[in-house]
Amino acid sequence: MSRASIKSHFTNWREWELNPIVIKELRQAVRSWAVTGMLLLFLTVLFITSLIFLVGQSFEVSENIQLGGSMFSAFVVILAGASIFFIPLYVGVRVAAERQENNPDLLYVSSLSPFRIVLGKFLCGAYMAVLFFSACMPFMAFTNLLRGVDLPTVFLVLALLFLVVCAANMVAIFLACLPMSRPFKYLFVIYGIFQSFGIISTLIGTSFLMMRSGVGAMMTGKDFWIGVATGVGVGAALTGLLFVLTVALVSPPSANRALPVRIYLTASWLAGGLLGFSWVAQTGDASRMLAWTYPTFGVMMFALLATVSNADQLSQRVRRTIPHARWKRALAFVFYNGAAGGLIWVAGILVATFLITDEVVTAFPKSYATTAANEHWFATTTAYAFAYALSALIIHRRFLSRRPPKLAGLLTVLLAGAWAIVPSIGLFFLNQLSWKSVEGLQLGNVFNVAFLRDDGQLLYHLYFAFSWLLVMLVINAGWFMRQVRIFQPPVPVPVENAPPAPK
Amino acid sequence: MKVQVKNLRKEFGKTVAVDDITFSFDSGHVFGFVGPNGAGKTTTMRIIATIEEPTQGDILLNGISVCEEPELARRAVGYVPDTLPAHADITVHEYLDFYARAYGLRGKKRTQAIEAIEEFTNVTGIREKHLKALSKGMKQRVSLGRALVYDPDVLILDEPAAGLDPRARVELRELLMLLAERKKAILISSHILTELTEICNGVVIIERGKILETGTIDDVLKKSAPRRTVAIRLLEGNHHQNPQLLKELLQTPFVVNARDVANEIHFELTGDESAACDILGGLIAKRYKIIEFRQTKANLEDIFMNVTKGGV
Ligand SMILES: Nc1ncnc2c1ncn2[C@@H]1O[C@H](COP(=O)(O)OP(=O)(O)OP(=O)(O)O)[C@@H](O)[C@H]1O
Ligand SMILES: [Mg+2]
Numbered sequence: 001m002s003r004a005s006i007k008s009h010f011t012n013w014r015e016w017e018l019n020p021i022v023i024k025e026l027r028q029a030v031r032s033w034a035v036t037g038m039l040l041l042f043l044t045v046l047f048i049t050s051l052i053f054l055v056g057q058s059f060e061v062s063e064n065i066q067l068g069g070s071m072f073s074a075f076v077v078i079l080a081g082a083s084i085f086f087i088p089l090y091v092g093v094r095v096a097a098e099r100q101e102n103n104p105d106l107l108y109v110s111s112l113s114p115f116r117i118v119l120g121k122f123l124c125g126a127y128m129a130v131l132f133f134s135a136c137m138p139f140m141a142f143t144n145l146l147r148g149v150d151l152p153t154v155f156l157v158l159a160l161l162f163l164v165v166c167a168a169n170m171v172a173i174f175l176a177c178l179p180m181s182r183p184f185k186y187l188f189v190i191y192g193i194f195q196s197f198g199i200i201s202t203l204i205g206t207s208f209l210m211m212r213s214g215v216g217a218m219m220t221g222k223d224f225w226i227g228v229a230t231g232v233g234v235g236a237a238l239t240g241l242l243f244v245l246t247v248a249l250v251s252p253p254s255a256n257r258a259l260p261v262r263i264y265l266t267a268s269w270l271a272g273g274l275l276g277f278s279w280v281a282q283t284g285d286a287s288r289m290l291a292w293t294y295p296t297f298g299v300m301m302f303a304l305l306a307t308v309s310n311a312d313q314l315s316q317r318v319r320r321t322i323p324h325a326r327w328k329r330a331l332a333f334v335f336y337n338g339a340a341g342g343l344i345w346v347a348g349i350l351v352a353t354f355l356i357t358d359e360v361v362t363a364f365p366k367s368y369a370t371t372a373a374n375e376h377w378f379a380t381t382t383a384y385a386f387a388y389a390l391s392a393l394i395i396h397r398r399f400l401s402r403r404p405p406k407l408a409g410l411l412t413v414l415l416a417g418a419w420a421i422v423p424s425i426g427l428f429f430l431n432q433l434s435w436k437s438v439e440g441l442q443l444g445n446v447f448n449v450a451f452l453r454d455d456g457q458l459l460y461h462l463y464f465a466f467s468w469l470l471v472m473l474v475i476n477a478g479w480f481m482r483q484v485r486i487f488q489p490p491v492p493v494p495v496e497n498a499p500p501a502p503k
Numbered sequence: 504m505k506v507q508v509k510n511l512r513k514e515f516g517k518t519v520a521v522d523d524i525t526f527s528f529d530s531g532h533v534f535g536f537v538g539p540n541g542a543g544k545t546t547t548m549r550i551i552a553t554i555e556e557p558t559q560g561d562i563l564l565n566g567i568s569v570c571e572e573p574e575l576a577r578r579a580v581g582y583v584p585d586t587l588p589a590h591a592d593i594t595v596h597e598y599l600d601f602y603a604r605a606y607g608l609r610g611k612k613r614t615q616a617i618e619a620i621e622e623f624t625n626v627t628g629i630r631e632k633h634l635k636a637l638s639k640g641m642k643q644r645v646s647l648g649r650a651l652v653y654d655p656d657v658l659i660l661d662e663p664a665a666g667l668d669p670r671a672r673v674e675l676r677e678l679l680m681l682l683a684e685r686k687k688a689i690l691i692s693s694h695i696l697t698e699l700t701e702i703c704n705g706v707v708i709i710e711r712g713k714i715l716e717t718g719t720i721d722d723v724l725k726k727s728a729p730r731r732t733v734a735i736r737l738l739e740g741n742h743h744q745n746p747q748l749l750k751e752l753l754q755t756p757f758v759v760n761a762r763d764v765a766n767e768i769h770f771e772l773t774g775d776e777s778a779a780c781d782i783l784g785g786l787i788a789k790r791y792k793i794i795e796f797r798q799t800k801a802n803l804e805d806i807f808m809n810v811t812k813g814g815v
Contacts, residue, residue: 020605023601023604031592031593032592111577111578111605111607112605113574252574254571254572254573315570316568317572
């Protein structure tokens with residue numbers, strides 16, 4: 001956006017309009033029995049709970065100085081239960097229904113951009129959370145009249161809970177947009193319900209802890225805020241990732257779906273690296289850097305799977321945006337759709353992570369003993385992952401090229417799984433399976449790297465993985481070079497003469 | 504706006520719903536899209552409306568590909584599906600309002616557009632009803648209103664007349680003519696062929712995913728029914744002469760396929776109108792008491808019956 005258009009955007013504030021999806025969803029939510037019913041139930045439960053507390057108190061001889069605090073905790077439990085179970089479920093089910101292919105509604109027949117569609121759904125979840133929170137407000141304000149609760153704690157707990165609900169909404173929207181069959185989605189819903197039990201109990205545990213230890217006192221400390229900010233930051237980064245992924249899922253296949261995801265991941269990787277490094281610099285403890293290294297590794301493994309599932313063929317629409325300048329085109333190759341560029345991107349990030357971690361560890365050697373083994377582990381696993389991925393890629397491109405490219409990702413997983421399981425099954429039938437054999441050297445089995453007893457043997461894995469990778473690189477080189485070569489903006493074709501009128 | 508369907512193919516697993524079809528139509532055209540059940544009409548229309556993606560081939564709207572630029576294509580296409588989702592929790596007015604917003608109509612412009620459309624499609628009286636509570640015909644109107652609210656250049660209507668009462672049908676017909684006058688390109692599928700003949704200036708006939716005929720109605724009529732049919736009726740009480748007349752006609756030049764249809768003699772004329780005149784003169788000279796001698800023009804229904812083979 002140019003400066004002028006930004007300025008006119010703000011001077012025309014009178015013409016701002018809410019995201020149409022938010023308006024539609026809220027209108028529907030207000031009418032829906034599910035939402036109204038849930039809200040009524042929620043209020044009833046709150047009311048009964050407060051009655052029980054107050055009546056119980058009147059039978060006590062001594063005055064409970066913590067009454068406000070315990071009531072507040074009870075309300076938080078109810079609020080958390082209602083909003084973490086219900087709102088994501090409601091939002092997710094609605095999105096899933098709209099994703100159904102025979103429903104020519106919202107997600108397809110409108111010119112809203114995928115970004116605005118996902119944002120609209122997300123905001124709608126947030127507004128519903130606000131609705132539930134404000135319904136709870138009078139009860140919470142009431143506890144403040146009693147003793148045992150301080151306002152800062154109330155705000156902090158509620159703010160955190162709100163963020164958790166928003167994150168859960170994003171997870172639900174993401175799952176609803178995944179191209180899966182219904183049974184899988186039901187499985188996810190069930191899993192999600194169990195997961196929310198976990199989230200709720202953690203939340204409640206934390207809030208009880210805060211209540212008891214009086215957050216008011218803690219809040220003055222710098223460490224407390226750093227902790228809160230880190231937690232919120234990590235949560236926001238993950239929610240943002242899900243958001244970007246959902247936008248990619250909702251976008252048409254011809255769009256440059258990889259671009260925003262890769263940019264987002266690269267940016268958060270850089271930000272995380274900087275934060276990790278500043279942490280190391282402050283404490284002088286190099287192992288703090290691993291708080292960045294390991295998550296990067298985990299995320300990149302998923303990214304690798306998604307990348308090999310990319311097609312080679314770029315749509316005209318993407319090709320039209322390929323820049324002409326050489327170095328710009330090289331950058332675009334790495335960030336645009338396509339398996340070849342994606343592999344470079346994943347490899348680049350992993351290698352950079354490895355080198356940076358290594359540098360930091362040598363520069364701040366304090367309290368970091370197990371360097372060598374850890375580094376071998378990192379390098380070996382990465383090499384194995386790429387070897388599997390490249391093997392799957394060549395199998396797909398050579399023999400199954402008419403099948404959808406998703407198959408290459410699936411093959412990667414199958415390959416890794418088969419290599420881990422088949423030898424053990426063989427040993428089982430030979431009656432030789434034991435812990436020893438599992439912990440012994442199994443070249444080619446990436447999981448063996450974690451189980452291996454003898455650190456010395458890790459080196460064999462390292463050599464094996466890299467030789468395999470090398471072979472695969474050579475085999476795939478032709479394919480890769482072809483991808484580089486065809487990564488060109490389309491040659492402008494002379495405009496056709498007007499096609500003949502219908503016969 | 505020119506709509507070009509190019510070598511379109513769509514497979515659902517092993518079913519080939521649309522098999523390499525190519526046709527095009529332009530602003531101001533109303534094209535009828537006809538074919539037996541399961542011919543692939545809905546599938547083709549859904550692809551034009553960017554709801555489904557083709558397995559092969561493409562559709563260009565003034566050169567914009569629906570596969571490459573679905574967002575742009577969507578702005579140009581108004582799609583009236585054969586069913587409207589039955590939301591229990593949204594009213595007609597809100598539904599139209601949502602679409603107007605989604606297509607970027609703002610403020611007063613939006614209110615006016617919605618009001619005009621509500622009047623145009625005659626739903627003003629039911630604007631506060633929930634979608635679920637609508638009858639089939641009312642839904643059809645809302646669906647049409649939704650497609651029209653952002654004034655698209657191409658209209659794709661999937662059996663819009665199904666479930667409409669006679670008056671509404673006439674209204675729909677007038678409405679489509681009006682839209683064609685406003686230079687919209689319209690593709691309309693229907694099983695009511697007589698109705699299509701009246702409003703369409705072009706037709707695409709499709710069966711089992713393959714195009715059988717396409718072009719302007721006149722061309723198609725000429726091509727697939729080059730002969731005119733003539734019906735002769737004798738005066739009441741002279742029907743016993745029918746077999747004799749039949750024999751007579753079969754020996755006359757320019758006459759083929761003479762047959763007795765419910766006490767009328769029908770035959771196909773291979774010659775021009777003067778040949779018909781000669782035949783009539785000859786028959787009268789032979790003292791047949793002819794009360795009616797009329798040429799029936801082939802219509803879409805005849806062509807449809809001629810070119811399609813039947814069977815789903
Ligand atoms: N989602 C789908 N999955 C599998 N097959 C489908 C799907 N949609 C359509 N088909 C098949 O594609 C073929 C064409 O269907 P389509 O709905 O386009 O026909 P139609 O011409 O609209 O028929 P009708 O006149 O009955 O509306 C049919 O054989 C149908 O079974
Ligand atoms: Mg149909």
